[in-house]
Structure formats: C-alpha cells, structure tokens
Amino acid sequence: MNLFFAQTAIKQDSVFAKKIKIFNTNYKEFEVVGNIVYAVTNSNYLIVFDLKQDKIIKVKREVISVSKNSKQEIVFLNKQNQIIKYKNGKVRQINIICEPYKLILDKKNNPIVISDIGLIYDNKIFEPLNVKYNRVFYEVKSIDDKKKVFMNPDLIFLDSKNRLWLTYDRGEFGEDILFFDLEKKEFYTDNYLMLDSNYSLFEDGYNRYFQDLKKTFPDKIKVxxxxxxYKFPNQLPIYNPIRGIVEKDGNFFISQSLIHFFIDSYFCLIYDFDNENFYKSLNLTNSFLEIKDPKGFAMVNEFLGPLQINKFNNSVYYYSDKGFFKIIEDKGKYNKEFIFKPWITWSATNRNNLGADINVTKFEFISENELVFLTTNNGIGYYNGTEVKYFQ
Incomplete structure (x- = not known):
C-alpha cells in the first residue's frame, strides 16, 4: 500500500500539534523501530506507518499483538495462534487451543503468550493454581459463557532476573501482582507481612509489633x-494500580495511581538489593508530583501515568496529567524537568473508579529528544522535540 494521511492542525498542546487521520481508529499497543511504527488497533488490525513521511506502509487483519525482539525485529501474533516474523514471514504455530491476549518475548527471543488459559511458554501451559487466592486472577468469560478464564493483565513487565510481572488494575480496590519466574517456571505473588494481634493496647505498640514481626518472619526482614x-517481593510499597515499571541499574521505579472521587498517586523506588534479594524503598511522590494543601491536609494533585527509560541518555521519564517529565538524579536527590504537555481527551472506563482513567498508557524514545506515545482516545502521538503529530 502507498496511502497517505490527511492532516488537520491542533492548537491546544503546549507545543504545536497536528492530527493525521485516515482510519479514525485507536490502538491498544505498538512497537517502533527507527521511524516505522507497528500498531495494533482495538479491532485487531496491524497498521504499519512511517512517522516522518506520514505514510501507511502495510495493513494486516486479525493481528492480536505485536512485539519486538533483541535484534529490533518485529514479531506478531494473529488470531490463528501463529507467531510470525514481520520481515520474512516465518511462522511458528501454537498448537494449544486458547484465546490469546498478548505476545511478549523473553531475553532469548522465545515467545510467551498470555492467554485465557494462562501462560504458554516452551510449548506448555502454566497456570497460577499453586498461588493462594488464585481465584482473583480468573473471571467469568461472558454473561452467556460462564466459563472461568485467566484474566488479561493490565500491565506486563519482564525484569533482568527473568521475573515476569503481571499487574491488574482493580480501581478503588487497589491492585494485584502476579509474578512468573521464567527459569523456575512457577507463579508467586507479593506478600504483606502482618500479625493479627491488637498492639494498639500497648503504649509502645508499634515497636512491640515490629519486634514480634521480625521474630515471626526472620527470613523476610533484615535490620x-x-x-x-525486606525480602523481595514481601512488603512491596504498592497501594494503587500500577501504571509503569522501569528498571535502571537493578533498581525499580514504579508509578501508581487512580481517580476515585480524588486523585491518588504514589511514586516509589525499590532499590539497594543485596545478594539475598533484600531491598529498601524510597517514596518519591513529594519529590516529583504536585501537592496541594487545602486547610492543612496535603493531597496529591497529579494523576501519574507510565514510565520509560530513554536508552539514548539513560534517564527515566514519566507522564502525568501535567505532561511528560524527565527525572534528574544528583547525588541521591531527585528533581524533574518538564518536556511538553499534550492536550488529549480523557474518559472513564474502569467500573471500579469514579473518575477518569489515565489517557497515555505507553511511550518509547526513538532518539534522545523524540518519543512515540500511545493514547487511549487520540491515536498514537509522535513528538519530534519541537511539535507533535497524532496518527489516528
């Protein structure tokens, strides 16, 4: 195909922006290699287009998910459960019957398929049946079909220790995290260490409680x-749905947020892991996010979104309703630098929230100053360092 987009100008962004439209559609995911974007629409079309020339290169039907391997090669998953290399058309058939949700690749470029029956990896099915309260990761398929199926995660992250993080957005009811160890091939969850006794009756209740907690969990707490x-993944400071995870030098930046009447955002750093995987954490919320203080009651006034590391300068960036920001670290102190703010539409789709959902779900850098970002309502944005183009 050799189609071109139509263009209209947008004046609301903090920088000049224009809209480039042909399909009038939104996207659920994308990968980018150089100037070429490979985006999957909500209706399962793969749209391949050139950011710089505003030109559509190819359209493919019945594509469920797209991924990028370590060689910067595009691989996609179709409705026939075929994993196909975009460049040469090489096909790998999944012979396990399932409804696929998402394709990701491990560090050796082996495929992992998230599906309605669990994870498909090494031609085997893995389900979190050994996990306590595993029912929270399953749901009824539909009103007509009462079959229980594995839930599609809201965010997936593979860290350097081959741990797959599958996170779920429960809105006002918080979040759930399911881990899958690719080497041990087993599921596990985070754990909050606690005791049931009422220590508030004692004058030194907090200290007594902590001492008893250490005695009860000596293998999980180190002073x-x-x-x-705390031993990972115990006592993770996760309180809200996770919007982004970035690993830098073995440390994890994690953004969390929701709107339920009010904004509730939390930004943390999990760091300083030792050889036994014990870690400590740092609350970065006040360092980065806007805080309002009505009548002496401090509240976060910034809806925090996804994170990304810029491989061209090794800096971490985040998005919020205030715009895109670069995180600046200097001798253990953190600050931020404003990049730009896109004026894009918001919507409320999470039945467990009373308020808007985040309107940017992913972004990626193609140079130090250029980024591509996925919006929920305005297609895919491309910021070239001075202006924005929206492909929809």
Missing amino acids: TEKDTL
Whole structure:
C-alpha cells in the first residue's frame, strides 16, 4: 500500500500539534523501530506507518499483538495462534487451543503468550493454581459463557532476573501482582507481612509489633545499622494500580495511581538489593508530583501515568496529567524537568473508579529528544522535540 494521511492542525498542546487521520481508529499497543511504527488497533488490525513521511506502509487483519525482539525485529501474533516474523514471514504455530491476549518475548527471543488459559511458554501451559487466592486472577468469560478464564493483565513487565510481572488494575480496590519466574517456571505473588494481634493496647505498640514481626518472619526482614530491609517481593510499597515499571541499574521505579472521587498517586523506588534479594524503598511522590494543601491536609494533585527509560541518555521519564517529565538524579536527590504537555481527551472506563482513567498508557524514545506515545482516545502521538503529530 502507498496511502497517505490527511492532516488537520491542533492548537491546544503546549507545543504545536497536528492530527493525521485516515482510519479514525485507536490502538491498544505498538512497537517502533527507527521511524516505522507497528500498531495494533482495538479491532485487531496491524497498521504499519512511517512517522516522518506520514505514510501507511502495510495493513494486516486479525493481528492480536505485536512485539519486538533483541535484534529490533518485529514479531506478531494473529488470531490463528501463529507467531510470525514481520520481515520474512516465518511462522511458528501454537498448537494449544486458547484465546490469546498478548505476545511478549523473553531475553532469548522465545515467545510467551498470555492467554485465557494462562501462560504458554516452551510449548506448555502454566497456570497460577499453586498461588493462594488464585481465584482473583480468573473471571467469568461472558454473561452467556460462564466459563472461568485467566484474566488479561493490565500491565506486563519482564525484569533482568527473568521475573515476569503481571499487574491488574482493580480501581478503588487497589491492585494485584502476579509474578512468573521464567527459569523456575512457577507463579508467586507479593506478600504483606502482618500479625493479627491488637498492639494498639500497648503504649509502645508499634515497636512491640515490629519486634514480634521480625521474630515471626526472620527470613523476610533484615535490620541493619541504618535500614530495615525486606525480602523481595514481601512488603512491596504498592497501594494503587500500577501504571509503569522501569528498571535502571537493578533498581525499580514504579508509578501508581487512580481517580476515585480524588486523585491518588504514589511514586516509589525499590532499590539497594543485596545478594539475598533484600531491598529498601524510597517514596518519591513529594519529590516529583504536585501537592496541594487545602486547610492543612496535603493531597496529591497529579494523576501519574507510565514510565520509560530513554536508552539514548539513560534517564527515566514519566507522564502525568501535567505532561511528560524527565527525572534528574544528583547525588541521591531527585528533581524533574518538564518536556511538553499534550492536550488529549480523557474518559472513564474502569467500573471500579469514579473518575477518569489515565489517557497515555505507553511511550518509547526513538532518539534522545523524540518519543512515540500511545493514547487511549487520540491515536498514537509522535513528538519530534519541537511539535507533535497524532496518527489516528
């Protein structure tokens, strides 16, 4: 195909923006290689287009998910459960009957398919049946079909230790995290260590409670001269649905947020892991996010979204309703630098929230100053360092 987009100008962004439209559609995911974007629409079309020339290169039907391997090669999954290399058309058939949700690749470029029956990896099915309260990761397929199926995660992240994070957005009811160890091939969840006794009856209740907690979980809590450390993934400071996870030098930046009447955002750093995988955490919310203080009651006034690391300068960036920001770290202190703010539409789709959902769900850098971002209502945005184009 050799189709071109139509263009209209948009003046609301903090930088000049224009809309480039032909399909009038939105997208659920994308990958980008150089100037070429491979985007999957909500109706399962793969649209391949050139950011710089505003030109559609190819359209493919019945594509469920797209991924990118370590060689910067595009691989996609279709409705026939075929994993296909975009460049040479090489096909790998999945012979397990399932409804696929998402394709990702491990560090060796082996495919992992998230599906309605669980994870398909190494031609085997893996389900979290060994996990306590595993029912929270299953749902009824439909009103007509009462079959229980594995739920599609809201965010997926593979870290450097081959741990797959599958996170679920429960709105006002918080979040759930399911981990899958690709080497051990087993599921597990995060765990909050606690005791049931009522320590508030004691004058030194908090100290007594913590001492008893250490005695009860000696293999999960470590107290050093300066810090209290927890064994990963115990006591993770996750309180809201996760919007983004970035790993830098073995440390994890995690953004969390929701709107339920009010904004509730939390930004944390999980860091300083030792050889036994004990870690400590740092609350970065006040360092980055806007705080309002009505009548002496401090509240976060910034709806926090996804994170991304810029491989061209090794800096972490985040998105919020205030715009895109670069995180600046200097001798253990953190600050931020404003990049630009896109004026794009918002909507409320999460039945467990009373308010808007985040309107940018992913972004990726193609150079130090150029980024591509996925919106929920305005297609795919491309910021070239001075202006924005929206492909919809």
